[in-house]
Amino acid sequence: MISQRKTHIYLERQPRFNDMMLSLKATARVPKGMIRETEEVVALARKFTDEVVRPNVSNLDLTMHSDPEYLDWEYVKKANDMGLYTLFIPRALGGKGYNISSMAYFLEEIGSACVAMSNLVGVHYLGVDTLGATWNARLLKRIFHDVREGERTGNPCLLSLATTEPNAGTDVEEVDLVERGKIGCRAERVKGGYKLNGMKCFISNGHLSTWHIVIAYADTKKPAESVVVLAVKTGTPGFSFGRMEHKMGQKACPASELIFEDCFVPDNQVGIDPEQMRKLSRSPRETYQQMIDYVVSTSRACVSAFGVSVARGAFEQALRFATETMVDGQLLINHEWAQVHLAEMYRNVLVGRLAYEQANYANDLYGFYKWFTWKPAFYFLKYVPEAIIDKVIAPMLDHPLATWLLRKLQFDLQTDAEFHCTSGWASLAKVTGTDAGLANGRLALELMGKAGVRHDQRAEKFLRDSKLLQIYEGTNQLNRINMLKCFIGSAHPEIRVFDEEG
């Protein structure tokens, strides 16, 4: 009917078919084994939530009210004992190798009881992903080995991502902004490594983490061209913790200050730096943006899942209340207005989940997980015997060729259109899921009336927790602009973002 060439032209026209029909493409491409894995992690999350999270949510939140600097090591140890900190690390790197897309569903389950406790697991993978996005095979192997050892010995080894600075929040989320930002965290090249100075703030799980993946800059006047990703271990001379923030919600997950004063970081803890970036096909500035997009394309899908989890938790409490409470002689659930109210809350949950599913699909097809979800690679990594990993694959990871190959595949072969697709969907998911979380937190209180404001009725916490989700991993305003840039900007070269006059 239409020639192949014309079909292609029609499908590339805005809105691009690949943007519109992502799930149609993905369902044919992703391995069936991913479904089984996702079922397993959701079941595990439900078990963990029933046994560890739900019994402690209320007490932990109250404890945090009375002592905002309390660190719940006991919970972290239980998560560690259950193997949650290696769950989504590839087997070849010492983890259990569950597909990373399933993490969002996993986090939603825990977050529907307590998003802060879900984050105590989830934000570890923000560090994992950021380190992963350097595609530095030797460093990945080393640090993930520590995580596995932490699991084996019962001493949790968590990762954090340290990027936000006191004077740069939104600025560090976009290369276009960072070059105009007041950047303070400097990595000075010295013999054998870098000397790190500056402060990071709002670092989730900072006080609980062993390794900190620090985003620093060799030249703070030209940060866009000089990003340096460093792995700094707790206890390193020159590195200390500052205050823990006193937050409105998500209290159990600490937000920490990290202070670096002439902190020496050796070369073997450099994830990537401008020197290494110059060996890639893109400029350091473009590679930096690509790294940001790799990280936020995965992390924003997970933050969307957090939003959905809050929306779901608020819905579940409102539903419980409506089925237990008599109003004017009949159960609240049988009042028509309440039914519509609850249906709207349920809709928010489902739409939010659909949005982060799409973001996952984008990552499966074009982003972080592209090569891991390619069927031959997926099944090889899933079933390759441990002995071969230990004797063949692990030693290969130490060879510079492994890093070269990973970077070739992940940096050089990824097209701009691909990372625009993943980044755009991640932003859409982040905004949709987190707005759903806040909306349902509010709707739950409306439905429940004065019972809703009581802590013991388990709804108000969801509202408090939800607000932070609209702020971190890029404010929802920033994410809306990113959606415009990624989805619409490619067809409209006249669009310039973050470049407003005035």
Next chain:
Amino acid sequence: MIGLLDENLKPVADMAAGFAAKELAPRREESDKFPFGPYYDDVLNKAHELGFFGVTLPEELGGINMGLSALCVILNQLGSADASLAAVILANSYAQELMLAAGAGDALGSITGKAGKLTDFLIASPLFANPAEENLTLTATATKKGYVLRGTYDFLVLGAMAGHALVPAAMEGKPGYSLFLLHLDDSAVTLSNTVFTIGLHTCPAVDITLKDTKAVLIGEAGQGARYFDTVAPRISIAAAAIAAGIMRGSLSEALNYSATRVQGGKVIARWSELQTILAGMSIQTQCAELLVSRICGLAEEASSGWEEYTEAASLSILDMACPLTTDGIQVLGGYGYMKDYGQEKRFRDAHQIKTVLGGAPMKKLRLIRGTLKKNGVLAS
């Protein structure tokens, strides 16, 4: 708000603003820790010395009798810095007005006129609920010496700090509910721990259990709803005044922050998306202040049909306060979510006030059903 009210109230507004700046704002984070930290009794006592707990109370009953507008001005100014104290004053004023509406001035005077310390002056009440919209959980039984109450009541505001409580109870053979006054230090009263809530932590509530607790009937038996309907429009204006104060505080904090915080190479107030957010906040705050001023005037003039207008306006203001305080946090980004600024508390307080005093769906249904009954669509 103050600019639109009687000039005579400016000294009152200034006094309340000064008090808020000196006593409330600097201690906001610390006082918000209650019940996990100490209660700010000293602040309450200073507010009492200034007459804040008897603004609408006649002088012969120990008040300063300055009227609803003065009360709203004070609540508005306090609410801008920290709404919790304003809520304490509101809760106490509600109980006082309810007793006056029931013709129980003598009983009220026996409390307020003789009280030495503040706790003796305060009266706990179910401020956050219209008893007619709830299942009655207390029952009153007549005895030779008066009445005794039995049952439980959830969310008695100021219950842990007041000397007396005014509660609704069902009486056998009487439709609706009646109001009763009881001593909270009676051994037949059991108080729960402070109910921990999303906001207004220093305006605490408790759940109470009564076991044949002696109580005095306030007003006529079965007439509680009539007294409530008399008082509710005035109290809803006062609640709206607090909400408008919260909005003003949130807007001021957002304006100050956005004028100094730099992102993308310029102060964030110069980005047009942020200006759009600030514009929305500013418009809503000014509308809220205008509405509070106007409905205060309507109430004091007792214009025909003022009650319906004031309730509608109050509900609208309480509805506006929640999204506005959400934006108030968003402007400050991560800092807005932390206790260092007042934004996160304003968010929590606004949601508590809106949820329990404002736009709960049942309240809106009651309003429209009243209209439908007047129009003959629903049976009276």
